[in-house]
Amino acid sequence: MLNTSGFGWNDVHQCVTVEAPDILEEYLKCNFQTCTIIPEYTHPPKPLQKPFHPFQSKTTFSMDLSLTSSPNLHFSRTKTLPFSPRFYKHLPYFTNFTYNKPKTYSTKSLITGYCPIRAQSLNQNNTPSDDDDDDDGFVLEDVPHLTNYLPDLPTYPNPLEYSQAYAIVKNTFVSPEDVLAYQIVVQKGSPRGVHFRRAGPREKVYFKPEEVRACIVTCGGLCPGINTVIREIVCGLNSMYGVNKILGIEGGYRGFYSRNTMELSPKIVNDIHKRGGTILQTSRGGHDTNKIVDNIQDRGINQVYIIGGDGTQKGAAAIYKEVEKRRLHVAVAGIPKTIDNDIAVIDKSFGFDTAVEEAQRAINAAHVEVESVENGVGIVKLMGRYSGFIAMFATLASRDVDCCLIPESPFYLEGQGGLFEFVQQRLKENGHVVIVLAEGAGQDYLSGSVNATEEKDASGNRLLLDIGLWLTQKIKDHFTTVKGVAVNLKYIDPTYMIRAVPSNASDNIYCTLLAQSAIHGAMAGYTGFTVGPVNSRHAYIPIGRVTEATNVVKLTDRMWARLLASTNQPTFLNKHE
Ligand SMILES: Nc1ncnc2c1ncn2[C@@H]1O[C@H](COP(=O)(O)OP(=O)(O)OP(=O)(O)O)[C@@H](O)[C@H]1O
Ligand SMILES: O=P(O)(O)OC[C@H]1O[C@](O)(CO)[C@@H](O)[C@@H]1O
Numbered sequence: 094m095l096n097t098s099g100f101g102w103n104d105v106h107q108c109v110t111v112e113a114p115d116i117l118e119e120y121l122k123c124n125f126q127t128c129t130i131i132p133e134y135t136h137p138p139k140p141l142q143k144p145f146h147p148f149q150s151k152t153t154f155s156m157d158l159s160l161t162s163s164p165n166l167h168f169s170r171t172k173t174l175p176f177s178p179r180f181y182k183h184l185p186y187f188t189n190f191t192y193n194k195p196k197t198y199s200t201k202s203l204i205t206g207y208c209p210i211r212a213q214s215l216n217q218n219n220t221p222s223d224d225d226d227d228d229d230g231f232v233l234e235d236v237p238h239l240t241n242y243l244p245d246l247p248t249y250p251n252p253l254e255y256s257q258a259y260a261i262v263k264n265t266f267v268s269p270e271d272v273l274a275y276q277i278v279v280q281k282g283s284p285r286g287v288h289f290r291r292a293g294p295r296e297k298v299y300f301k302p303e304e305v306r307a308c309i310v311t312c313g314g315l316c317p318g319i320n321t322v323i324r325e326i327v328c329g330l331n332s333m334y335g336v337n338k339i340l341g342i343e344g345g346y347r348g349f350y351s352r353n354t355m356e357l358s359p360k361i362v363n364d365i366h367k368r369g370g371t372i373l374q375t376s377r378g379g380h381d382t383n384k385i386v387d388n389i390q391d392r393g394i395n396q397v398y399i400i401g402g403d404g405t406q407k408g409a410a411a412i413y414k415e416v417e418k419r420r421l422h423v424a425v426a427g428i429p430k431t432i433d434n435d436i437a438v439i440d441k442s443f444g445f446d447t448a449v450e451e452a453q454r455a456i457n458a459a460h461v462e463v464e465s466v467e468n469g470v471g472i473v474k475l476m477g478r479y480s481g482f483i484a485m486f487a488t489l490a491s492r493d494v495d496c497c498l499i500p501e502s503p504f505y506l507e508g509q510g511g512l513f514e515f516v517q518q519r520l521k522e523n524g525h526v527v528i529v530l531a532e533g534a535g536q537d538y539l540s541g542s543v544n545a546t547e548e549k550d551a552s553g554n555r556l557l558l559d560i561g562l563w564l565t566q567k568i569k570d571h572f573t574t575v576k577g578v579a580v581n582l583k584y585i586d587p588t589y590m591i592r593a594v595p596s597n598a599s600d601n602i603y604c605t606l607l608a609q610s611a612i613h614g615a616m617a618g619y620t621g622f623t624v625g626p627v628n629s630r631h632a633y634i635p636i637g638r639v640t641e642a643t644n645v646v647k648l649t650d651r652m653w654a655r656l657l658a659s660t661n662q663p664t665f666l667n668k669h670e
């Protein structure tokens with residue numbers, strides 16, 4: 094819940110705020126076996142101010158549904174759980190909590206709804222401290238481990254210990270105690286908050302390298318860098334752990350049961366990072382958990398590397414759950430992929446930098462075109478289904494953009510403060526204007542103005558209406574018919590060209606770290622996890638944590654304000670149409 098949309102902190106009343114009851118309901122379903130809701134007081138709506146974790150208060154906190162007329166919620170805590178990285182990671186947070194007025198919620202599994210764990214540091218004897226008072230608000234959101242359901246699994250020394258490459262590394266192995274703080278901006282006295290397990294090689298591994306049979310699958314849309322991740326999983330498994338049985342599953346999830354596999358070796362993948370796309374091919378839809386896990390079993394696969402976006406990670410969670418149900422010695426590792434940068438918790442998704450860089454070329458072209466003609470209006474459409482990160486960062490990087498439209502910030506065309514007025518003003522001042530828009534921008538506005546049927550892709554994602562073509566036509570019509578001015582309109586849609594390029598240098602390095610983190614995690618027996626950087630250090634994150642919310646541009650954050658300050662575009666906050 095920390096830092097997820099819909100929750101905040103009210104400084105004045107020192108309470109948690111939530112935008113709507115259903116957001117809270119969802120959270121409770123994920124995290125609470127039972128709980129009490131005590132009506133307390135209401136107060137007028139107040140904007141959300143800062144993220145929080147509900148367990149930061151040592152005794153009691155109140156939760157105010159400040160944007161609704163609903164009553165406050167109040168939870169009483171009676172006990173904290175001791176922290177031992179290996180033994181406590183699966184305990185539902187609320188095992189030791191009691192509540193006054195019974196209201197029962199089903200607890201989602203750890204994977205589909207992550208369970209934060211209240212924790213204390215180990216004492217010097219490596220045992221949890223008994224002292225409940227030693228409570229500094231530390232929460233570990235841990236990932237599952239194979240020993241949770243296969244307690245007698247043997248361990249083996251990590252082959253990296255004998256690796257020449259790692260011979261002079263000071264700390265070859267990550268300490269089991271190492272965790273990463275989710276929030277790094279803190280104040281004196283504030284609770285330590287949520288942490289994730291640090292990624293990296295562990296001293297003991299839970300697979301004999303010669304017995305590893307790994308597979309890699311890529312699902313969802315393309316993104317620069319997928320081939321690099323595939324390459325680095327293959328090369329990393331081989332060079333660091335001596336694994337040489339690696340299968341490529343072709344064509345996404347459905348490939349497990351409907352396509353042939355491809356043997357992957359360092360030689361086969363040697364050059365693939367120089368190509369866009371995925372050598373394994375990808376698809377949407379076709380996730381059949383039972384068929385997939387049957388196939389994993391039939392092929393004797395014991396490490397599954399799944400590269401894909403939010404939908405794919407939900408699929409990975411379902412596979413992990415089934416694997417756990419069947420008590421298989423199979424590690425399931427997710428590597429988050431999305432060009433939209435819409436995956437929660439992680440700093441940034443791979444391929445995003447490349448996409449922003451590539452978008453510059455389209456914006457430059459639009460700018461060159463429109464400054465070379467009279468009344469030039471350039472429109473560049475970029476990807477971003479629900480999150481306008483590519484558009485926002487490409488705009489900030491370019492300085493040639495007059496206006497950036499993203500899904501998170503509704504806009505309107507007519508009247509005071511509208512887009513037409515702004516375009517007219519810029520044409521008057523500069524003779525040209527460049528508009529960048531994310532494909533998901535203005536969808537509600539657009540669907541109200543055209544006869545749209547709601548279509549979905551094979552994965553169930555809503556198919557978007559073409560805002561670029563629509564806006565182009567609207568601007569043309571407005572200026573020629575209403576204003577009697579002929580505008581020179583240039584519409585550029587580079588979306589698939591951006592997505593299809595190979596990753597740039599920094600994304601290549603990033604992809605390598607992701608692949609290696611995933612390998613180390615799987616070899617160390619972690620499973621049901623996603624890897625990714627949290628405040629620049631790589632972490633193992635419970636899959637449910639990255640799928641429960643979408644990362645979107647927060648209009649109340651400074652980055653959007655920086656954009657508005659740089660373009661001086663309208664905020665579209667006051668609609669007069
Ligand atoms: N809730 C879910 N449970 C199981 N599988 C899912 C779920 N949602 C999506 N999938 C499967 O995950 C795969 C990819 O999903 P989707 O097409 O939504 O792309 P994605 O992974 O979100 O990537 P992107 O949106 O970045 O292109 C599909 O094969 C789809 O069937
Ligand atoms: O046309 P496709 O391949 O389904 O993908 C389009 C979608 O994929 C994404 O690139 C990632 O979700 C979106 O930005 C875009 O809407």
Ligand SMILES: [Mg+2]
Nearest residue numbers: 313402403404
């Ligand atoms: Mg998606």
